[in-house]
Amino acid sequence: MSSLVGLITRLYKLVYPPGVHLSTDPKPLKFGILGAAAIAPFALISPAKSHPEAVVYGVAARDRARADVYAKKHGIPKVYGSYEELLDDPEIDVVYNPLPNALHYEWTVKILLAGKHCLLEKPATDTLEESQKLFELAESKNLVLMEAFHYRFHPAIQRVKQILDSGELGPIRHITASLALPQGIVGAGDIRYVYSLGGGSMMDAGCYTLSCVRYLVGSAPTSVIATATAASLYKPDENAHLIDGAVTATLAFPNDVTATITSDEAMPHHFGFIPRLPQVYVTVKCEGGEVKLYNFVMPTIYHYITVTPRDGKSRTEKAYTFKDGKGEEWWATYRYQLEAFVDRLRGRTPQTWVDKEDTLANMEWIEKIYETSGLGARPKSQFTF
Numbered sequence: 001m002s003s004l005v006g007l008i009t010r011l012y013k014l015v016y017p018p019g020v021h022l023s024t025d026p027k028p029l030k031f032g033i034l035g036a037a038a039i040a041p042f043a044l045i046s047p048a049k050s051h052p053e054a055v056v057y058g059v060a061a062r063d064r065a066r067a068d069v070y071a072k073k074h075g076i077p078k079v080y081g082s083y084e085e086l087l088d089d090p091e092i093d094v095v096y097n098p099l100p101n102a103l104h105y106e107w108t109v110k111i112l113l114a115g116k117h118c119l120l121e122k123p124a125t126d127t128l129e130e131s132q133k134l135f136e137l138a139e140s141k142n143l144v145l146m147e148a149f150h151y152r153f154h155p156a157i158q159r160v161k162q163i164l165d166s167g168e169l170g171p172i173r174h175i176t177a178s179l180a181l182p183q184g185i186v187g188a189g190d191i192r193y194v195y196s197l198g199g200g201s202m203m204d205a206g207c208y209t210l211s212c213v214r215y216l217v218g219s220a221p222t223s224v225i226a227t228a229t230a231a232s233l234y235k236p237d238e239n240a241h242l243i244d245g246a247v248t249a250t251l252a253f254p255n256d257v258t259a260t261i262t263s264d265e266a267m268p269h270h271f272g273f274i275p276r277l278p279q280v281y282v283t284v285k286c287e288g289g290e291v292k293l294y295n296f297v298m299p300t301i302y303h304y305i306t307v308t309p310r311d312g313k314s315r316t317e318k319a320y321t322f323k324d325g326k327g328e329e330w331w332a333t334y335r336y337q338l339e340a341f342v343d344r345l346r347g348r349t350p351q352t353w354v355d356k357e358d359t360l361a362n363m364e365w366i367e368k369i370y371e372t373s374g375l376g377a378r379p380k381s382q383f384t385f
């Protein structure tokens with residue numbers, strides 16, 4: 001009963017964050033958003049409402065009318081008629097880039113050339129080389145650039161890492177990570193099915209499962225053992241054969257550790273009409289037992305961590321806040337991420353970070369998985385600077 005009340009309270013506060021403010025900071029960090037993207041209200045607009053040092057100051061869309069409607073709906077004070085116009089505004093300190101994957105490179109270059117910090121949606125770019133160039137540029141301009149792997153900032157995944165690193169369960173043997181959604185959530189016209197926009201399940205949900213197993217093992221893979229892809233349900237254009245609607249990859253890591261990652265954008269309904277439940281979990285089998293985190297991507301909604309030592313009693317933990325009390329039960333992964341991002345921009349030490357090496361390793365192995373699958377790399381941007 002108490003966990004049901006907890007769930008309802010968390011969800012309520014997630015939607016209506018307490019202490020919604022107009023920033024109390026006399027000089028808050030002003031964020032601008034490129035595109036009236038579906039993810040921005042979750043990833044930035046709502047989290048910023050409870051952060052005293054961050055405000056979402058402006059939004060730009062390709063079509064000004066679309067930006068107007070979006071700004072009105074989300075209480076964003078300033079609207080721009082083009083992305084360039086937003087980047088030219090000296091009032092903006094930081095730009096959130098939630099454009100389709102294939103546009104991440106071009107627009108992050110432009111953001112950095114405009115002298116703004118950038119919170120960049122995952123996956124960082126279509127190719128490893130593009131991510132390398134972005135970080136070189138950010139470093140040369142002394143600007144903060146981070147790939148928005150929000151799940152990393154939540155206490156739940158960090159608790160799993162802590163359990164593994166404590167040695168309680170002995171060395172890791174095999175990890176299984178899954179992010180698979182039922183058909184119908186990602187609609188037919190979605191950017192995720194368009195090859196020229198950097199679509200594909202490995203790019204979308206798969207980049208989380210890869211990131212997660214790399215994080216928990218604590219190193220990069222050494223090889224791709226096998227991959228299997230399934231064609232996408234939807235075929236928006238002539239390049240649909242290059243899109244993985246679902247992908248499973250088995251990876252080797254140092255010390256004989258292996259991992260199997262699965263992602264699916266549209267699991268078919270049972271018997272053609274009964275929707276499947278989302279499969280979002282990571283299970284780590286160790287020499288001395290097993291730990292499972294159910295819902296590592298959106299743990300604020302609900303999660304559990306089950307620890308089953310081989311020779312002991314199984315236990316279940318929850319980690320909505322950090323043990324030292326930092327965070328709030330209702331903070332989404334994105335809110336924890338924003339806390340760290342603002343801390344870094346304000347010269348404080350963030351609780352954790354997704355650094356350049358982390359992003360580059362993820363991009364490198366996304367590419368290798370695509371190579372092994374036979375689908376080939378995602379299209380390189382034609383943009384040069």
Ligand SMILES: NC(=O)C1=CN([C@@H]2O[C@H](COP(=O)(O)OP(=O)(O)OC[C@H]3O[C@@H](n4cnc5c(N)ncnc54)[C@H](OP(=O)(O)O)[C@@H]3O)[C@@H](O)[C@H]2O)C=CC1
Nearest residue numbers: 035036037038039061062063098099100101121122123191
């Ligand atoms: N962190 C997370 O939890 C999530 C991250 N993502 C990531 O965020 C990004 C956006 O995803 P999502 O919000 O679902 O996507 P949307 O399609 O809702 O948003 C993408 C935006 O890109 C703009 N855009 C610019 N050029 C194009 C083009 N040629 N075709 C289509 N759109 C274009 C559109 O802006 P305009 O308004 O100017 O037309 C649109 O609003 C992706 O990189 C995705 O991987 C997505 C979901 C969850």
Ligand SMILES: O=C1OC[C@@H](O)[C@H](O)[C@H]1O
Nearest residue numbers: 122179181186204205297
């Ligand atoms: O970033 C994301 O998070 C959840 C996924 O299911 C979604 O497709 C993806 O874009």
